[in-house]
Amino acid sequence: METGIFTAVTDETMGPAELAQEIETRGFESLFVPEHTHIPATVRTPNPGGGAIPHDYYRAFDPFITLAVAAGATRRLRLGTAVTLLVQRDPILTAKEIASLDVASGGRVEVGFGVGWLREEMRNHGTDPRTRVALQRERILAMQAIWSQDRAEFHGRFTDFDPLYSWPKPEQLPHPPIWLGGWGASTHERILDHADGWLAPVGIPFDELERGFTELQNLAHRHDRAPIPTIATVFDPQPGDLNRLADIGIHRALLGIVPVQPRDRTLHLLDHLAELAGAVR
Template sequence: MQIGIFTGVTDESIGPADLARAVEDRGFESLFVAEHTHIPVTVTTPYPGGDEIPPDYHRNLDPFVTLSFAAAATQRLRIGTAVTLVVQRDPIILAKEVASLDLASGGRFELGVGVGWLREEMRNHGTDPRTRVALQRERLLAMTNIWSHRQAEFHGEFVDFDPLYSWPKPVQQPRPPVWLGGWGPSTHERILDHADGWLAPVGIPLDELARGIRELQALADRHGRAPVPVIATLFQPQRHQLQYLAELGIHRTLLGIVPVLPHDAALHELDRLAEVSFGPHR
Protein backbone atom coordinates (compact mmCIF):
# COMPACT_ATOMS: atom_id res chain seq x y z
CA MET A 1 0.00 0.00 0.00
CA GLN A 2 1.26 3.45 -0.95
CA ILE A 3 0.98 6.30 1.55
CA GLY A 4 0.52 9.91 0.50
CA ILE A 5 -0.58 13.28 1.85
CA PHE A 6 -3.85 15.13 1.28
CA THR A 7 -4.23 18.81 2.11
CA GLY A 8 -5.31 22.18 0.87
CA VAL A 9 -2.81 24.84 -0.11
CA THR A 10 -3.75 28.45 0.56
CA ASP A 11 -2.19 31.89 0.81
CA GLU A 12 -1.80 31.23 4.55
CA SER A 13 -0.29 27.73 4.39
CA ILE A 14 3.13 26.35 3.58
CA GLY A 15 3.88 27.02 -0.09
CA PRO A 16 3.39 24.31 -2.71
CA ALA A 17 7.06 23.81 -3.60
CA ASP A 18 8.23 23.58 0.03
CA LEU A 19 5.32 21.29 0.84
CA ALA A 20 6.02 18.93 -2.03
CA ARG A 21 9.75 18.71 -1.26
CA ALA A 22 8.99 17.97 2.38
CA VAL A 23 6.45 15.29 1.45
CA GLU A 24 8.89 13.57 -0.92
CA ASP A 25 11.87 13.89 1.47
CA ARG A 26 9.94 12.10 4.20
CA GLY A 27 9.21 9.10 2.01
CA PHE A 28 5.59 9.71 1.10
CA GLU A 29 4.59 8.53 -2.36
CA SER A 30 2.11 11.23 -3.37
CA LEU A 31 0.57 14.63 -2.70
CA PHE A 32 -3.10 15.29 -3.41
CA VAL A 33 -4.72 18.72 -3.05
CA ALA A 34 -8.26 20.01 -2.80
CA GLU A 35 -10.27 22.43 -4.94
CA HIS A 36 -12.91 25.09 -4.40
CA THR A 37 -12.95 28.04 -6.76
CA HIS A 38 -14.80 30.17 -4.20
CA ILE A 39 -17.39 30.01 -1.45
CA PRO A 40 -20.55 32.09 -1.95
CA VAL A 41 -21.30 34.50 0.88
CA THR A 42 -24.85 33.17 1.26
CA VAL A 43 -25.03 29.37 1.48
CA THR A 44 -28.02 27.19 2.34
CA THR A 45 -26.49 23.86 1.29
CA PRO A 46 -25.62 21.89 4.46
CA TYR A 47 -21.86 21.53 4.97
CA PRO A 48 -20.97 17.80 5.15
CA GLY A 49 -18.54 18.49 7.98
CA GLY A 50 -21.36 19.70 10.18
CA ASP A 51 -20.59 23.24 11.32
CA GLU A 52 -19.41 26.28 9.37
CA ILE A 53 -17.52 25.94 6.09
CA PRO A 54 -13.83 26.34 7.02
CA PRO A 55 -12.08 29.53 5.81
CA ASP A 56 -9.50 27.35 4.01
CA TYR A 57 -12.17 26.48 1.46
CA HIS A 58 -12.30 29.97 0.00
CA ARG A 59 -8.54 30.53 0.21
CA ASN A 60 -7.46 27.50 -1.89
CA LEU A 61 -4.88 28.08 -4.58
CA ASP A 62 -5.83 26.68 -7.98
CA PRO A 63 -4.87 22.98 -7.78
CA PHE A 64 -3.17 22.89 -11.17
CA VAL A 65 -0.97 25.84 -10.31
CA THR A 66 -0.19 24.25 -6.94
CA LEU A 67 0.69 20.92 -8.51
CA SER A 68 2.83 22.53 -11.20
CA PHE A 69 5.06 23.96 -8.46
CA ALA A 70 4.96 20.61 -6.65
CA ALA A 71 6.04 18.72 -9.77
CA ALA A 72 8.86 21.14 -10.50
CA ALA A 73 10.18 20.82 -6.95
CA THR A 74 10.29 17.00 -6.86
CA GLN A 75 11.54 14.01 -8.80
CA ARG A 76 9.39 11.01 -7.93
CA LEU A 77 6.32 12.35 -6.12
CA ARG A 78 2.96 11.42 -7.62
CA ILE A 79 0.67 14.45 -7.71
CA GLY A 80 -3.10 14.58 -7.86
CA THR A 81 -6.38 16.29 -7.10
CA ALA A 82 -8.87 15.25 -4.45
CA VAL A 83 -10.96 16.41 -6.05
CA THR A 84 -11.18 18.42 -9.25
CA LEU A 85 -14.71 19.80 -9.59
CA VAL A 86 -15.17 18.79 -13.21
CA VAL A 87 -18.72 20.12 -13.34
CA GLN A 88 -17.33 23.63 -12.73
CA ARG A 89 -14.69 23.51 -15.48
CA ASP A 90 -14.73 23.70 -19.26
CA PRO A 91 -13.76 20.20 -20.48
CA ILE A 92 -11.58 21.33 -23.40
CA ILE A 93 -9.56 23.64 -21.16
CA LEU A 94 -9.39 21.03 -18.39
CA ALA A 95 -8.19 18.39 -20.86
CA LYS A 96 -5.39 20.77 -21.85
CA GLU A 97 -4.45 21.47 -18.21
CA VAL A 98 -4.35 17.79 -17.28
CA ALA A 99 -2.33 16.78 -20.33
CA SER A 100 0.09 19.68 -19.87
CA LEU A 101 0.71 18.86 -16.22
CA ASP A 102 1.09 15.15 -16.93
CA LEU A 103 3.63 15.90 -19.66
CA ALA A 104 5.55 18.48 -17.64
CA SER A 105 5.72 16.18 -14.59
CA GLY A 106 6.94 13.17 -16.59
CA GLY A 107 3.68 11.24 -16.23
CA ARG A 108 3.14 11.71 -12.50
CA PHE A 109 -0.35 13.27 -12.45
CA GLU A 110 -3.57 11.60 -11.24
CA LEU A 111 -7.04 13.12 -11.56
CA GLY A 112 -9.41 12.73 -8.65
CA VAL A 113 -12.89 13.94 -9.57
CA GLY A 114 -16.16 14.61 -7.79
CA VAL A 115 -19.49 16.18 -8.59
CA GLY A 116 -19.29 18.42 -5.52
CA TRP A 117 -21.78 19.21 -2.76
CA LEU A 118 -22.01 23.02 -2.65
CA ARG A 119 -24.94 23.85 -4.89
CA GLU A 120 -24.46 27.62 -4.75
CA GLU A 121 -20.87 27.25 -5.97
CA MET A 122 -22.01 25.10 -8.90
CA ARG A 123 -24.74 27.53 -9.89
CA ASN A 124 -22.22 30.37 -10.03
CA HIS A 125 -20.46 28.34 -12.74
CA GLY A 126 -23.69 27.86 -14.68
CA THR A 127 -24.11 24.25 -13.57
CA ASP A 128 -27.50 22.83 -12.63
CA PRO A 129 -26.91 20.68 -9.52
CA ARG A 130 -29.66 18.30 -10.64
CA THR A 131 -27.70 17.22 -13.73
CA ARG A 132 -24.16 17.30 -12.33
CA VAL A 133 -23.67 13.52 -12.32
CA ALA A 134 -24.51 13.17 -16.02
CA LEU A 135 -22.52 16.31 -16.81
CA GLN A 136 -19.40 14.96 -15.11
CA ARG A 137 -19.65 11.68 -17.03
CA GLU A 138 -19.87 13.43 -20.41
CA ARG A 139 -17.03 15.80 -19.63
CA LEU A 140 -14.75 12.93 -18.57
CA LEU A 141 -15.60 10.93 -21.70
CA ALA A 142 -15.04 13.99 -23.88
CA MET A 143 -11.68 14.68 -22.22
CA THR A 144 -10.62 11.07 -22.73
CA ASN A 145 -11.41 11.45 -26.43
CA ILE A 146 -9.22 14.55 -26.60
CA TRP A 147 -6.35 12.76 -24.85
CA SER A 148 -6.62 9.63 -26.98
CA HIS A 149 -7.26 10.82 -30.55
CA ARG A 150 -5.50 12.96 -33.12
CA GLN A 151 -8.88 14.31 -34.16
CA ALA A 152 -11.25 14.27 -31.23
CA GLU A 153 -14.97 14.90 -31.26
CA PHE A 154 -17.85 14.41 -28.89
CA HIS A 155 -21.60 14.74 -29.23
CA GLY A 156 -23.65 14.43 -26.07
CA GLU A 157 -26.44 16.12 -24.21
CA PHE A 158 -24.17 18.46 -22.25
CA VAL A 159 -20.90 18.40 -24.23
CA ASP A 160 -20.86 18.83 -27.97
CA PHE A 161 -17.94 19.62 -30.28
CA ASP A 162 -16.93 18.72 -33.82
CA PRO A 163 -13.48 17.27 -34.63
CA LEU A 164 -10.65 19.25 -33.09
CA TYR A 165 -6.90 19.10 -32.62
CA SER A 166 -5.52 19.45 -29.11
CA TRP A 167 -1.99 18.80 -27.87
CA PRO A 168 -0.13 17.87 -25.76
CA LYS A 169 -1.34 14.35 -25.14
CA PRO A 170 -0.74 12.91 -21.66
CA VAL A 171 2.35 10.79 -21.08
CA GLN A 172 0.10 8.22 -19.41
CA GLN A 173 -2.10 6.65 -22.05
CA PRO A 174 -4.94 6.41 -22.74
CA ARG A 175 -5.20 8.92 -19.89
CA PRO A 176 -3.85 9.65 -16.40
CA PRO A 177 -5.58 7.61 -13.70
CA VAL A 178 -9.08 8.94 -12.95
CA TRP A 179 -10.33 8.41 -9.39
CA LEU A 180 -14.05 8.91 -8.81
CA GLY A 181 -14.90 10.33 -5.40
CA GLY A 182 -17.93 9.83 -3.21
CA TRP A 183 -20.26 6.99 -2.36
CA GLY A 184 -23.85 7.21 -3.52
CA PRO A 185 -26.38 4.83 -5.05
CA SER A 186 -24.61 4.82 -8.44
CA THR A 187 -20.97 5.46 -7.48
CA HIS A 188 -19.65 1.97 -8.10
CA GLU A 189 -21.44 1.65 -11.43
CA ARG A 190 -20.04 5.02 -12.49
CA ILE A 191 -16.52 3.95 -11.55
CA LEU A 192 -16.77 0.96 -13.87
CA ASP A 193 -18.29 3.13 -16.60
CA HIS A 194 -15.92 6.07 -16.79
CA ALA A 195 -13.21 5.99 -14.08
CA ASP A 196 -10.23 3.85 -13.11
CA GLY A 197 -10.60 3.65 -9.34
CA TRP A 198 -12.54 4.70 -6.26
CA LEU A 199 -11.57 7.67 -4.13
CA ALA A 200 -13.48 6.67 -1.02
CA PRO A 201 -15.19 9.48 0.91
CA VAL A 202 -13.29 11.29 3.63
CA GLY A 203 -14.29 10.29 7.15
CA ILE A 204 -16.02 7.04 6.25
CA PRO A 205 -15.79 4.49 9.12
CA LEU A 206 -13.37 1.72 8.29
CA ASP A 207 -15.98 -1.02 8.58
CA GLU A 208 -18.17 0.88 6.11
CA LEU A 209 -15.18 1.27 3.82
CA ALA A 210 -14.56 -2.47 3.95
CA ARG A 211 -18.19 -3.11 3.03
CA GLY A 212 -17.97 -0.66 0.14
CA ILE A 213 -14.85 -2.33 -1.17
CA ARG A 214 -16.52 -5.74 -1.07
CA GLU A 215 -19.53 -4.41 -2.95
CA LEU A 216 -17.34 -2.66 -5.54
CA GLN A 217 -15.20 -5.72 -6.19
CA ALA A 218 -18.25 -7.98 -6.40
CA LEU A 219 -19.74 -5.65 -9.01
CA ALA A 220 -16.48 -5.60 -10.95
CA ASP A 221 -16.37 -9.40 -10.88
CA ARG A 222 -19.94 -9.64 -12.20
CA HIS A 223 -18.87 -7.43 -15.10
CA GLY A 224 -15.80 -9.57 -15.78
CA ARG A 225 -13.49 -6.79 -14.65
CA ALA A 226 -10.28 -6.91 -12.64
CA PRO A 227 -10.38 -5.67 -9.03
CA VAL A 228 -10.75 -1.89 -8.86
CA PRO A 229 -8.03 0.05 -7.01
CA VAL A 230 -9.16 2.14 -4.03
CA ILE A 231 -7.80 5.25 -2.31
CA ALA A 232 -8.71 5.85 1.35
CA THR A 233 -8.14 8.99 3.43
CA LEU A 234 -7.35 9.11 7.14
CA PHE A 235 -7.15 12.01 9.58
CA GLN A 236 -5.13 11.59 12.78
CA PRO A 237 -4.05 8.12 11.61
CA GLN A 238 -2.90 5.36 13.88
CA ARG A 239 -0.52 2.58 12.92
CA HIS A 240 -3.10 -0.17 13.37
CA GLN A 241 -5.47 1.64 10.98
CA LEU A 242 -2.82 1.70 8.27
CA GLN A 243 -2.17 -1.99 8.81
CA TYR A 244 -5.91 -2.72 8.53
CA LEU A 245 -6.17 -0.75 5.27
CA ALA A 246 -3.18 -2.61 3.86
CA GLU A 247 -4.92 -5.89 4.71
CA LEU A 248 -8.02 -4.66 2.84
CA GLY A 249 -5.88 -4.32 -0.29
CA ILE A 250 -6.09 -0.52 -0.45
CA HIS A 251 -3.97 0.88 -3.28
CA ARG A 252 -3.13 4.14 -1.48
CA THR A 253 -3.96 5.81 1.80
CA LEU A 254 -3.85 9.60 1.98
CA LEU A 255 -3.10 11.15 5.35
CA GLY A 256 -4.99 14.40 5.75
CA ILE A 257 -3.60 17.69 7.03
CA VAL A 258 -6.72 19.76 7.70
CA PRO A 259 -6.92 22.62 8.50
CA VAL A 260 -3.94 23.81 6.52
CA LEU A 261 -0.78 24.74 8.43
CA PRO A 262 1.93 27.39 8.03
CA HIS A 263 5.46 26.37 7.07
CA ASP A 264 7.03 25.21 10.34
CA ALA A 265 3.89 23.63 11.73
CA ALA A 266 3.36 21.74 8.47
CA LEU A 267 6.89 20.30 8.61
CA HIS A 268 6.36 19.14 12.21
CA GLU A 269 3.08 17.49 11.23
CA LEU A 270 4.73 15.74 8.29
CA ASP A 271 7.42 14.45 10.65
CA ARG A 272 4.71 13.06 12.94
CA LEU A 273 2.82 11.43 10.06
CA ALA A 274 6.02 9.91 8.70
CA GLU A 275 6.77 8.33 12.06
CA VAL A 276 3.26 6.86 12.25
CA SER A 277 3.54 5.58 8.67
CA PHE A 278 7.11 4.33 8.47
CA GLY A 279 8.42 4.20 12.03
CA PRO A 280 11.21 6.23 13.62
CA HIS A 281 13.94 4.57 11.53
CA ARG A 282 12.69 4.73 7.95
Protein backbone atom coordinates in the same frame (compact mmCIF):
# COMPACT_ATOMS: atom_id res chain seq x y z
CA MET B 1 -0.07 0.07 0.17
CA GLU B 2 1.19 3.50 -0.87
CA THR B 3 0.91 6.49 1.47
CA GLY B 4 0.50 10.10 0.43
CA ILE B 5 -0.53 13.45 1.84
CA PHE B 6 -3.81 15.26 1.32
CA THR B 7 -3.85 18.96 2.15
CA ALA B 8 -4.79 22.35 0.77
CA VAL B 9 -2.23 24.95 -0.23
CA THR B 10 -3.30 28.52 0.52
CA ASP B 11 -1.81 31.98 0.77
CA GLU B 12 -1.40 31.32 4.51
CA THR B 13 0.55 28.04 4.29
CA MET B 14 3.90 26.76 3.09
CA GLY B 15 4.29 27.31 -0.62
CA PRO B 16 3.67 24.35 -2.92
CA ALA B 17 7.34 23.90 -3.90
CA GLU B 18 8.64 23.64 -0.33
CA LEU B 19 5.68 21.56 0.81
CA ALA B 20 6.13 19.06 -2.03
CA GLN B 21 9.85 18.78 -1.36
CA GLU B 22 9.28 18.11 2.33
CA ILE B 23 6.66 15.47 1.51
CA GLU B 24 8.94 13.71 -0.97
CA THR B 25 11.95 13.89 1.35
CA ARG B 26 9.99 12.00 4.03
CA GLY B 27 9.27 9.14 1.66
CA PHE B 28 5.62 9.82 0.88
CA GLU B 29 4.54 8.68 -2.56
CA SER B 30 2.02 11.39 -3.47
CA LEU B 31 0.47 14.79 -2.80
CA PHE B 32 -3.24 15.33 -3.41
CA VAL B 33 -4.95 18.72 -3.19
CA PRO B 34 -8.62 19.83 -3.21
CA GLU B 35 -10.47 22.42 -5.28
CA HIS B 36 -12.91 25.24 -4.63
CA THR B 37 -12.92 28.08 -7.13
CA HIS B 38 -14.66 30.34 -4.60
CA ILE B 39 -17.09 30.31 -1.71
CA PRO B 40 -20.29 32.28 -2.33
CA ALA B 41 -20.99 35.02 0.19
CA THR B 42 -24.41 33.51 0.88
CA VAL B 43 -24.56 29.74 1.34
CA ARG B 44 -27.68 27.73 2.18
CA THR B 45 -26.32 24.29 1.25
CA PRO B 46 -25.52 22.31 4.42
CA ASN B 47 -21.85 21.42 4.79
CA PRO B 48 -21.59 17.58 4.62
CA GLY B 49 -18.94 17.73 7.32
CA GLY B 50 -21.22 19.72 9.60
CA GLY B 51 -20.70 23.19 10.99
CA ALA B 52 -19.25 26.17 9.16
CA ILE B 53 -17.37 25.89 5.88
CA PRO B 54 -13.67 25.44 6.73
CA HIS B 55 -11.48 28.50 6.45
CA ASP B 56 -9.12 26.73 4.01
CA TYR B 57 -11.90 26.40 1.42
CA TYR B 58 -11.93 30.17 0.96
CA ARG B 59 -8.20 30.45 0.26
CA ALA B 60 -7.13 27.30 -1.59
CA PHE B 61 -4.89 27.76 -4.64
CA ASP B 62 -5.97 26.46 -8.02
CA PRO B 63 -5.07 22.74 -7.90
CA PHE B 64 -3.26 22.55 -11.22
CA ILE B 65 -1.16 25.63 -10.52
CA THR B 66 -0.27 24.07 -7.15
CA LEU B 67 0.66 20.75 -8.72
CA ALA B 68 2.65 22.36 -11.54
CA VAL B 69 4.83 24.14 -8.99
CA ALA B 70 5.11 20.93 -6.96
CA ALA B 71 6.13 19.00 -10.08
CA GLY B 72 9.00 21.39 -10.75
CA ALA B 73 10.29 20.98 -7.19
CA THR B 74 10.21 17.15 -7.02
CA ARG B 75 11.38 14.12 -8.98
CA ARG B 76 9.18 11.18 -8.01
CA LEU B 77 6.13 12.53 -6.18
CA ARG B 78 2.79 11.57 -7.69
CA LEU B 79 0.56 14.63 -8.11
CA GLY B 80 -3.19 14.37 -7.69
CA THR B 81 -6.48 16.14 -7.07
CA ALA B 82 -9.11 15.14 -4.52
CA VAL B 83 -11.22 16.34 -6.06
CA THR B 84 -11.37 18.34 -9.28
CA LEU B 85 -14.82 19.87 -9.64
CA LEU B 86 -15.21 19.14 -13.33
CA VAL B 87 -18.87 20.19 -13.36
CA GLN B 88 -17.54 23.72 -12.79
CA ARG B 89 -14.89 23.54 -15.52
CA ASP B 90 -14.64 23.68 -19.30
CA PRO B 91 -13.68 20.14 -20.40
CA ILE B 92 -11.57 21.17 -23.41
CA LEU B 93 -9.47 23.58 -21.33
CA THR B 94 -9.23 21.14 -18.42
CA ALA B 95 -8.10 18.33 -20.74
CA LYS B 96 -5.37 20.63 -22.04
CA GLU B 97 -4.24 21.58 -18.51
CA ILE B 98 -4.07 17.98 -17.28
CA ALA B 99 -2.28 16.70 -20.38
CA SER B 100 0.22 19.57 -20.25
CA LEU B 101 0.95 18.91 -16.57
CA ASP B 102 1.29 15.19 -17.16
CA VAL B 103 3.87 15.72 -19.91
CA ALA B 104 5.74 18.42 -18.01
CA SER B 105 5.93 16.26 -14.86
CA GLY B 106 7.09 13.14 -16.68
CA GLY B 107 3.80 11.29 -16.28
CA ARG B 108 3.10 11.80 -12.58
CA VAL B 109 -0.46 13.16 -12.63
CA GLU B 110 -3.59 11.52 -11.23
CA VAL B 111 -7.02 13.12 -11.19
CA GLY B 112 -9.84 12.64 -8.71
CA PHE B 113 -13.25 13.84 -9.87
CA GLY B 114 -16.26 14.60 -7.71
CA VAL B 115 -19.62 16.18 -8.46
CA GLY B 116 -19.34 18.53 -5.47
CA TRP B 117 -21.82 19.54 -2.82
CA LEU B 118 -21.90 23.36 -2.71
CA ARG B 119 -24.86 24.18 -4.91
CA GLU B 120 -24.37 27.95 -4.85
CA GLU B 121 -20.80 27.50 -6.13
CA MET B 122 -22.04 25.31 -8.99
CA ARG B 123 -24.76 27.76 -9.97
CA ASN B 124 -22.22 30.58 -10.21
CA HIS B 125 -20.53 28.49 -12.93
CA GLY B 126 -23.82 28.02 -14.76
CA THR B 127 -24.22 24.41 -13.60
CA ASP B 128 -27.59 23.00 -12.59
CA PRO B 129 -26.93 20.89 -9.45
CA ARG B 130 -29.70 18.49 -10.46
CA THR B 131 -27.81 17.34 -13.56
CA ARG B 132 -24.26 17.34 -12.19
CA VAL B 133 -23.78 13.56 -12.17
CA ALA B 134 -24.69 13.19 -15.86
CA LEU B 135 -22.71 16.33 -16.68
CA GLN B 136 -19.58 14.99 -14.99
CA ARG B 137 -19.82 11.71 -16.89
CA GLU B 138 -20.07 13.46 -20.25
CA ARG B 139 -17.17 15.78 -19.50
CA ILE B 140 -14.94 12.90 -18.39
CA LEU B 141 -15.77 10.94 -21.55
CA ALA B 142 -15.18 14.03 -23.68
CA MET B 143 -11.77 14.58 -22.07
CA GLN B 144 -10.85 10.93 -22.60
CA ALA B 145 -11.64 11.38 -26.28
CA ILE B 146 -9.43 14.48 -26.48
CA TRP B 147 -6.58 12.67 -24.73
CA SER B 148 -6.73 9.51 -26.83
CA GLN B 149 -7.71 10.71 -30.33
CA ASP B 150 -5.84 12.99 -32.73
CA ARG B 151 -9.16 14.16 -34.15
CA ALA B 152 -11.63 14.14 -31.29
CA GLU B 153 -15.31 14.96 -31.18
CA PHE B 154 -18.10 14.48 -28.65
CA HIS B 155 -21.85 14.85 -28.89
CA GLY B 156 -23.85 14.55 -25.70
CA ARG B 157 -26.74 16.19 -23.93
CA PHE B 158 -24.56 18.62 -21.96
CA THR B 159 -21.22 18.51 -23.78
CA ASP B 160 -21.05 18.89 -27.53
CA PHE B 161 -18.19 19.72 -29.88
CA ASP B 162 -17.28 18.95 -33.47
CA PRO B 163 -13.91 17.42 -34.46
CA LEU B 164 -10.94 19.20 -32.93
CA TYR B 165 -7.19 18.86 -32.52
CA SER B 166 -5.56 19.27 -29.13
CA TRP B 167 -2.02 18.55 -28.04
CA PRO B 168 -0.08 17.60 -26.01
CA LYS B 169 -1.46 14.16 -25.36
CA PRO B 170 -0.79 12.86 -21.84
CA GLU B 171 2.46 11.08 -21.06
CA GLN B 172 0.46 8.28 -19.40
CA LEU B 173 -1.54 6.25 -21.88
CA PRO B 174 -4.36 6.33 -22.59
CA HIS B 175 -4.65 9.06 -19.93
CA PRO B 176 -3.68 9.79 -16.31
CA PRO B 177 -5.44 7.61 -13.71
CA ILE B 178 -8.97 8.81 -12.99
CA TRP B 179 -10.37 8.35 -9.48
CA LEU B 180 -14.08 8.85 -8.93
CA GLY B 181 -15.37 10.14 -5.61
CA GLY B 182 -18.68 9.09 -4.13
CA TRP B 183 -20.44 6.34 -2.23
CA GLY B 184 -22.77 3.48 -3.02
CA ALA B 185 -23.78 1.22 -5.88
CA SER B 186 -24.33 4.02 -8.40
CA THR B 187 -20.80 5.33 -7.76
CA HIS B 188 -19.36 1.86 -8.27
CA GLU B 189 -21.21 1.47 -11.56
CA ARG B 190 -19.91 4.84 -12.74
CA ILE B 191 -16.35 3.83 -11.85
CA LEU B 192 -16.60 0.79 -14.10
CA ASP B 193 -18.11 2.97 -16.83
CA HIS B 194 -15.63 5.85 -17.00
CA ALA B 195 -12.97 5.77 -14.28
CA ASP B 196 -10.01 3.71 -13.08
CA GLY B 197 -10.48 3.65 -9.33
CA TRP B 198 -12.54 4.68 -6.32
CA LEU B 199 -11.80 7.70 -4.16
CA ALA B 200 -13.65 6.69 -1.01
CA PRO B 201 -15.49 9.36 1.01
CA VAL B 202 -13.38 11.26 3.53
CA GLY B 203 -13.83 10.07 7.10
CA ILE B 204 -15.81 6.96 6.23
CA PRO B 205 -15.70 4.39 9.09
CA PHE B 206 -13.39 1.48 8.33
CA ASP B 207 -16.21 -1.08 8.50
CA GLU B 208 -18.20 0.81 5.88
CA LEU B 209 -15.08 1.33 3.78
CA GLU B 210 -14.41 -2.41 3.81
CA ARG B 211 -18.01 -3.16 2.86
CA GLY B 212 -17.90 -0.68 -0.01
CA PHE B 213 -14.54 -2.00 -1.17
CA THR B 214 -15.85 -5.57 -1.19
CA GLU B 215 -19.02 -4.59 -3.07
CA LEU B 216 -16.92 -2.77 -5.69
CA GLN B 217 -14.65 -5.77 -6.23
CA ASN B 218 -17.65 -8.08 -6.50
CA LEU B 219 -19.18 -5.81 -9.13
CA ALA B 220 -15.92 -5.74 -11.07
CA HIS B 221 -15.72 -9.54 -10.93
CA ARG B 222 -19.27 -9.89 -12.27
CA HIS B 223 -18.26 -7.72 -15.23
CA ASP B 224 -15.04 -9.68 -15.83
CA ARG B 225 -12.97 -6.69 -14.80
CA ALA B 226 -9.69 -6.62 -12.91
CA PRO B 227 -9.83 -5.55 -9.23
CA ILE B 228 -10.54 -1.82 -8.86
CA PRO B 229 -7.97 0.14 -6.81
CA THR B 230 -9.24 2.33 -3.96
CA ILE B 231 -7.90 5.42 -2.22
CA ALA B 232 -8.86 6.11 1.40
CA THR B 233 -8.28 9.47 3.11
CA VAL B 234 -7.62 9.44 6.86
CA PHE B 235 -7.43 12.37 9.26
CA ASP B 236 -5.56 11.99 12.55
CA PRO B 237 -4.55 8.36 11.91
CA GLN B 238 -3.87 6.25 14.97
CA PRO B 239 -1.37 3.39 15.37
CA GLY B 240 -2.76 0.38 13.55
CA ASP B 241 -5.06 2.36 11.23
CA LEU B 242 -2.79 2.04 8.22
CA ASN B 243 -2.32 -1.68 8.79
CA ARG B 244 -6.10 -2.02 8.85
CA LEU B 245 -6.36 -0.22 5.52
CA ALA B 246 -3.65 -2.43 4.05
CA ASP B 247 -5.51 -5.51 5.26
CA ILE B 248 -8.69 -4.31 3.56
CA GLY B 249 -6.76 -4.03 0.29
CA ILE B 250 -6.60 -0.25 -0.08
CA HIS B 251 -4.24 0.88 -2.85
CA ARG B 252 -3.27 4.22 -1.31
CA ALA B 253 -3.89 5.92 2.03
CA LEU B 254 -3.92 9.71 1.93
CA LEU B 255 -3.04 11.17 5.32
CA GLY B 256 -4.85 14.45 5.77
CA ILE B 257 -3.43 17.67 7.16
CA VAL B 258 -6.70 19.52 7.67
CA PRO B 259 -7.07 22.24 8.69
CA VAL B 260 -3.83 23.45 7.17
CA GLN B 261 -1.17 24.58 9.60
CA PRO B 262 1.69 27.08 9.83
CA ARG B 263 5.06 25.94 8.46
CA ASP B 264 6.61 24.64 11.70
CA ARG B 265 3.46 22.78 12.68
CA THR B 266 3.17 21.29 9.17
CA LEU B 267 6.73 19.95 9.32
CA HIS B 268 6.05 18.44 12.74
CA LEU B 269 2.90 16.75 11.45
CA LEU B 270 4.74 15.41 8.40
CA ASP B 271 7.37 13.88 10.69
CA HIS B 272 4.66 12.23 12.79
CA LEU B 273 2.79 10.90 9.76
CA ALA B 274 6.02 9.59 8.22
CA GLU B 275 6.65 7.59 11.41
CA LEU B 276 3.18 6.06 11.18
CA ALA B 277 3.59 5.28 7.48
CA GLY B 278 6.96 3.66 8.14
CA ALA B 279 5.40 1.34 10.67
CA VAL B 280 3.04 -0.28 8.18
CA ARG B 281 3.95 -3.95 7.95
